[in-house]
Amino acid sequence: MKRVKVAQGVELEVLDFGGQGPALVFLSGLGNTGHVFDQLAPEFIARHHVYALTRRGFGASSWPDTGYDTPTLGLDVVHALDGLGIQKAVLAGHSMAGDEMTWVGTHLPERVDKLVYLDATDDRAGIAVFLRELSNPPMPTVEFPAGASREAVVAILTRDLGGPYPAHELDQAHEFDPTTGGYVRPRQRPDAVAQMIRGVARVDFSAPRAPVLSLFDGQxxxxxxxxxxxxxxxxxxFREKARDFLPGLRRDTEAADAALRKQPNWKLVKLENARHYLWLTHPADVVREMNTFLAP
Structure with missing residues (x-):
């Protein structure tokens, strides 16, 4: 593990998995660190030099007061590439990282070789507007009872995410009481998630011209x-407003998916019976599809 400077007073945690060949950089979803890819990333070191980043405000990266909007987070990725001496990379992002890598692919296309979306093409800008209108909205993250044991947290994560949770991610993304061993809180800036929700920018997933692989679970x-x-x-x-919001959300999602299927540079693959953390539920399928797509 090392750190790379991306802005004044801001450093990101970088996991360097090694390997030979062009750079492949994994970007984690909301609430996670780069360690969430500990089991997936090594699968690609035969043909790529593989890295994973932890965004600002989470885990071992810096927790600055500001900079959680989509453009700034996208620039963090670019500045991390600069700090690592990488001119061009394959970006593989999960969930909310899809906005950041789309921003990079749209505004700085010369830095992107290919893009891999790991269930990462939802309209987060639309849902962010909906959540911002509520007084105390639930967030799309896993929650744990205060004081829960490590074993209980692992069981909840395995149940909700659908597969074995990386051991180092448990320690890097969560805090446990050193005396009792009970769960305390997420290891993140307390308002980082809220700031990211407020800072979500609408991105055009069809804008990047680089080859794209999109793996998704159909939900x-x-x-x-x-x-x-x-x-x-x-x-x-939430219940009241969601009833009115859901029909339009479904229509918009279907229209967006149909539009992406028409893009000549896009390959969309639905993994049946998968869940949001695709590589935890369907590791062999994700590795196979990515290797095929990334082949020279």
Missing amino acids: GFAEWMEAMMSLERTPAD
């Missing part, structure tokens, strides 16, 4: 909202 924010509506702890205003 999105509509399914998450439906799940939230069924929980007793979900605020009443």
Whole structure:
């Protein structure tokens, strides 16, 4: 593990998995660190030099007061490439990282070789607007009871994410009481998630001209909202507004998916019965599809 400077007073954690060949850089989703790819990244070192980044505000990276909007986070990726001496890279991003890599591919296309979206093409700008209008909205992240044991947290993560959770990610993305061993909080700036939600910029996924592989599970924010509506702890205003918001969200999602399928530089692959963390539920499928796509 090392750190690379991306702005004044801001350094990002960089995981260097080694390998030979062009750079492949993994970008984690909301709430995660680069360690979430500890099991996936080594699968590609035969033909690539593989890295993973932890964005600002999370894990071992710097926790500055500002800079959680999409353009700044996108520039963080570019400045990290600069610091690593990488002129051009394959970017592979999960979930919310899709916005950052799309921003890079749109505004600085010369820095991108190929793009791999790991269930990362949802319209986060639309859902962010919806969440910002609520007084106390639930967030699309896994929650744990205060004081839960490490074993209990692992069990919850394995159940909710659908596969074995990387051991180092547990320590890097979560804090446990050193005396009792009980769960304390996420290892992140307390308002980082809220700042990212406020700072989401609408991106055009069809804008980058680089070759694109999109692996997805066939579910999105509509399914998450439906799940939230069924929980007793979900605020009443969320349920009420979600009922009106869901039909339009479904229409927009279907239209966006149809538009991407028409893009000549896009390859879309739905992994049946997968979940949001595709490489945890379907590791062999993700490795196979990525290797085929990344082949010279």
